[in-house]
Amino acid sequence: MSYVPKKYKIKIPNNNIILYCDKKKMITIIGPLNVKSLKLKLKLRILEAEKTIIVTSDSFLNLPNNKKKKIKTLQGTTVALIKQLLIETSSTLYKKLKMVGVGYRAFDIENFNKKLLMFKLGYSHPIYFKIPKNTTIFCLKLTKLFISGNSYQDITQTASLIRSYKLPEPYKGKGILYGDEKIRLKEGKKI
Secondary structure: OOOOOHHHEEEOOOOOEEEEEOOOOEEEEEOOOOEEEEEOOEEEEEEOOOOEEEEEEEEOOOOOHHHHHHHHHHHHHHHHHHHHHHHHHHOOEEEEEEEEOOOOEEEEOHHHOOOEEEEEOOOOOOEEEEOOOOEEEEEEEOOEEEEEEOOHHHHHHHHHHHHOOOOOOOOOOOEEEEOOOOOOOOOOOOO
């Protein structure tokens, strides 16, 4: 086996099982919480003794020479997607949002079995948000939201959609912020 850089090797955790089908071009990861599959464009080599996955530069497709340059980028993307699947199958992911501003609040609406949120964000009307199926949102305080689920993409998309209702403004810092986000405030006008 030729030399493969370390960035194209992935360690398999003890609690995950990897199933790889070369004919269907699929990898399936079975973890303690979930089962996820991924359709591949590059071939993999799994070393059971060392518990590693190696993403090779061999493609399933017959590519001309000018397209072979893109294989390095495809190799890095495949490594990132497999690492993301390993995390998603072994742990629950979450994102925190906090609302900064006078009167900015989020409420669960009881009539809809906690599938609908109402936001008061300083507009003349309330904003309603339907919670997606794969995510759960907890309102522990009226100004803090916890979004959790199994898919990293669903969680980040839901968080950014909620954040887009009231983006933080740079002069007072009011708006919906991520849990670890800090706003650098600008100076106002000087007279």
